[in-house]
Amino acid sequence: MSQAFDIDSVVLDIEGTTSATGFVVDVLYPYSRSRFGALLSERSGDPEVARAVAQVRQEIGEPDADNVRIEKALNAWLDEDRKATPLKTLQGVIWSEGFARGDLVSHFYDDVLPALRAWHAAGVRLHVYSSGSVAAQRAWFRSSPEGDLLPLVEGLYDTENAGPKQEAASYRTIAEALDLAATPDRILFLSDRPGELDAAREAGWHAVGIRRPGEPYYEQGVGDHAQAGTFDGITITRSTA
Numbered sequence: 001m002s003q004a005f006d007i008d009s010v011v012l013d014i015e016g017t018t019s020a021t022g023f024v025v026d027v028l029y030p031y032s033r034s035r036f037g038a039l040l041s042e043r044s045g046d047p048e049v050a051r052a053v054a055q056v057r058q059e060i061g062e063p064d065a066d067n068v069r070i071e072k073a074l075n076a077w078l079d080e081d082r083k084a085t086p087l088k089t090l091q092g093v094i095w096s097e098g099f100a101r102g103d104l105v106s107h108f109y110d111d112v113l114p115a116l117r118a119w120h121a122a123g124v125r126l127h128v129y130s131s132g133s134v135a136a137q138r139a140w141f142r143s144s145p146e147g148d149l150l151p152l153v154e155g156l157y158d159t160e161n162a163g164p165k166q167e168a169a170s171y172r173t174i175a176e177a178l179d180l181a182a183t184p185d186r187i188l189f190l191s192d193r194p195g196e197l198d199a200a201r202e203a204g205w206h207a208v209g210i211r212r213p214g215e216p217y218y219e220q221g222v223g224d225h226a227q228a229g230t231f232d233g234i235t236i237t238r239s240t241a
């Protein structure tokens with residue numbers, strides 16, 4: 001079904017929405033898993049690594065956990081696809097370097113880049129809100145199969161600078177950052193996960209569930225939210241009146 005919106009900003013989820021979960025799980029996850037050990041042993045002095053390690057220790061309730069125990073916890077979270085903030089921070093460090101080195105190139109569904117370019121050309125502001133860290137998001141958009149897409153994107157939000165994706169307060173934080181706290185209905189959120197769509201709607205945003213065959217949430221659906229199978233079915237304009 002086709003959807004039309006006259007809004008100011010689109011906020012994009014990545015995994016399952018712009019991009020395939022299979023790529024994240026089959027390519028990015030093993031890439032990070034095989035590098036956690038070296039990161040923990042060789043880079044423990046990096047402030048970002050140290051901060052994430054402290055968060056892991058706190059989350060597992062073991063203030064003295066050594067690197068072996070930290071790596072075990074990270075791998076267990078990977079196995080259960082738990083989107084824990086310190087896991088995402090450390091993955092972001094590893095993936096950013098992998099993208100910069102040319103080991104990794106990001107994935108976008110075929111309908112996504114034409115739509116993002118059209119919406120951007122129409123003056124619509126584009127932002128990202130993903131469980132993947134801001135560093136990972138930046139590398140992801142910079143290293144696409146069609147080159148650097150970062151110029152299309154204005155704001156990057158994750159569970160650290162905005163909060164958990166299933167809580168309305170996180171969407172209110174983002175609306176404030178976009179200068180749209182008083183008019184949250186000028187924001188459209190696109191995601192595959194019903195809990196995220198619920199939270200965005202509770203914050204006053206428009207929300208459309210993206211249902212792509214083969215994605216984990218395809219069968220479950222998106223509850224009573226508007227839905228689209230691809231970005232082709234979503235028309236967005238931004239009137240300034």
Ligand SMILES: CSCCC(=O)C(=O)COP(=O)(O)O
Pocket residue numbers: 013014015016024028083088129130131132133136137140165
């Ligand atoms: C470039 S982000 C990598 C994907 C990832 O790790 C992730 O957790 C994405 O989750 P999302 O919130 O975008 O569904």
Ligand SMILES: [Mg+2]
Pocket residue numbers: 013014015016017191192193
């Ligand atoms: Mg998602």
